[in-house]
Amino acid sequence: MKKMKSLLIAAVVFFGVSQTNVMAQSKTAHIDVQELMAQMPDMKNADATLKKLSEGYEKDYGNMITEYQNKMKKYQDESATASDAINKTRIDELESIQQRIQQFQTTAQQDIQKKQVDLTKPIFEKTRLSIQKVARAKGFEYVLDSSIGSGVIMADGPNLLDDVKKDLGIK
Helix, strand or coil, X not given: CHHHHHHHHHHHHHHHHXXXXXXXXXXXXXXXXXHHHHHCHHHHHHHHHHHHHHHHHHHHHHHHHHHHHHHHXXXXXXXXXXXXXXHHHHHHHHHHHHHHHHHHHHHHHHHHHHHHHHHHHHHHHHHHHHHHXXXXXXXXXXXXXXXXXXXXXXXXXXXXXXXXXXHHCCC
């Protein structure tokens, strides 16, 4: 019984020490993916495309609001002297414009989000592949994303940002 206890303790110590050695031998690096992507020319082009798209939607939205305001003013100015049928028609028209504005806002927001995903997905994939390439070349087993909000509290190991930027051709 005493031998069994000694063997069990020895096994626990042996496996504990060997696992610690394995963990100590793991090479870990970090990179701020958000910072990297913000510096990529592809991302700057994507941002410019999204800005242009948003501005177009804002212009259309502004035109719809102006149309609504003009019709509302006309209704308010003439409602006292207009017939009930005309007032009813104008109220229906104003409600219709409000619904179109709400639908436009929803559709525009969805279109912008979809376009953002469509534009950034290939950029992120390019970034991911480059990070993997550089990490493997440098012998790292793990790479942590040290972007703000990524969950990494401290990243004190090697930073791959400059090497990945070099691989991507970013100065």
